[in-house]
Amino acid sequence: MTGLPFARYPTARPRRNRTHDSVRRLVAESRLSLDDLIWPIFLVEGQGRRDPIPSLPGVDRLSPDEAVAAAQEAWALGVKAIAPFPFTDPALKDGTATEALNPDNLVCRSVRAIRKALPEMMICCDVAFDPYTDHGHDGLLLDGIILNDETVDLLVRQAVALAAAGSDTVAPSDMMDGRVGAIRAALDAAGHQDVRVLAYAAKYASGFYGPFRDAIGSKAALVGDKRTYQMDPANSDEALREVALDLAEGADIVMVKPGTPYLDIVRRVKETFRVPTFVYQVSGEYAMLKAAAQNGWLDGERVMMETLLGFKRAGADAILTYFAPEAAKILRKG
Numbered sequence: 139m140t141g142l143p144f145a146r147y148p149t150a151r152p153r154r155n156r157t158h159d160s161v162r163r164l165v166a167e168s169r170l171s172l173d174d175l176i177w178p179i180f181l182v183e184g185q186g187r188r189d190p191i192p193s194l195p196g197v198d199r200l201s202p203d204e205a206v207a208a209a210q211e212a213w214a215l216g217v218k219a220i221a222p223f224p225f226t227d228p229a230l231k232d233g234t235a236t237e238a239l240n241p242d243n244l245v246c247r248s249v250r251a252i253r254k255a256l257p258e259m260m261i262c263c264d265v266a267f268d269p270y271t272d273h274g275h276d277g278l279l280l281d282g283i284i285l286n287d288e289t290v291d292l293l294v295r296q297a298v299a300l301a302a303a304g305s306d307t308v309a310p311s312d313m314m315d316g317r318v319g320a321i322r323a324a325l326d327a328a329g330h331q332d333v334r335v336l337a338y339a340a341k342y343a344s345g346f347y348g349p350f351r352d353a354i355g356s357k358a359a360l361v362g363d364k365r366t367y368q369m370d371p372a373n374s375d376e377a378l379r380e381v382a383l384d385l386a387e388g389a390d391i392v393m394v395k396p397g398t399p400y401l402d403i404v405r406r407v408k409e410t411f412r413v414p415t416f417v418y419q420v421s422g423e424y425a426m427l428k429a430a431a432q433n434g435w436l437d438g439e440r441v442m443m444e445t446l447l448g449f450k451r452a453g454a455d456a457i458l459t460y461f462a463p464e465a466a467k468i469l470r471k472g
């Protein structure tokens with residue numbers, strides 16, 4: 139790339155291709171578009187409720203009716219995919235995530251309502267137990283140990299309930315081994331052959347999930363940490379192995395999470411497997427940028443667009459981001 143065919147300075151002047159916006163647009167290698175955005179939203183029981191989440195400025199927990207309205211607004215803006223997450227009433231939490239399997243739980247009811255209003259919207263629901271367990275873990279816990287296979291047996295039931303409610307995409311975010319294959323088989327057996335699995339394939343044990351855990355009310359509950367199932371931030375080859383396993387088990391789309399600190403993983407996954415690869419710009423990434431912008435330390439709009447474009451440059455096909463509606467408004471202006 140840097141060898142002979144290229145002229146050198148002063149013949150070569152890379153700045154020539156940067157003189158005006160017109161030429162900069164022509165030589166741009168990556169582009170962010172409305173088609174790249176998935177909007178995670180938070181749900182809460184009630185009617186007409188929009189409860190602000192202090193550690194996620196500008197993000198509210200929405201009651202099901204407000205979630206429908208928000209989804210419709212997103213759709214009108216051109217954001218055609220949402221990912222709803224529930225704040226579960228603490229009284230409904232227990233050690234075995236019973237409420238996760240309730241076909242009339244908050245998330246299932248909301249998905250039904252959104253599906254009715256927007257038949258074509260992509261509705262992507264998390265498969266994991268952390269919103270439902272009194273210990274805050276994604277799986278079942280016995281004497282301080284996460285039980286892999288017992289968790290998978292229940293996760294498949296959660297996935298089928300979500301699909302029955304109208305979720306066209308289920309996204310296991312729990313990081314148990316073998317869950318993608320088990321979920322695929324259970325969906326197929328229940329007649330949901332067309333429901334796709336978006337695997338949180340390379341999900342790291344990250345400090346950047348803090349505000350999300352406030353939003354779903356799992357932070358206070360969480361006993362210990364998630365390092366026995368989420369990946370070690372030190373590892374990169376292991377991400378390829380996780381992705382390979384999930385693809386072999388039938389994942390339709392894979393995801394890397396968090397985003398900005400793991401752009402190298404996005405790049406490696408995309409280059410190695412050449413399959414649809416999504417990235418999650420997680421709550422802590424959003425909160426950092428918002429907080430700095432609110433203090434006047436960063437130009438919020440600019441860094442938002444820069445991080446989103448960075449995901450595209452790294453090779454991501456789509457991005458889960460709390461910025462989705464805000465970014466959509468800017469993209470619509472061209």
Ligand code: PBG
Nearest residue numbers: 266268311346347350420421422
């Ligand atoms: C839970 C889940 C988490 C996120 C998405 N699904 C948190 C966690 O694993 O603790 C994080 C998203 C974010 O921080 O925005 N299974």
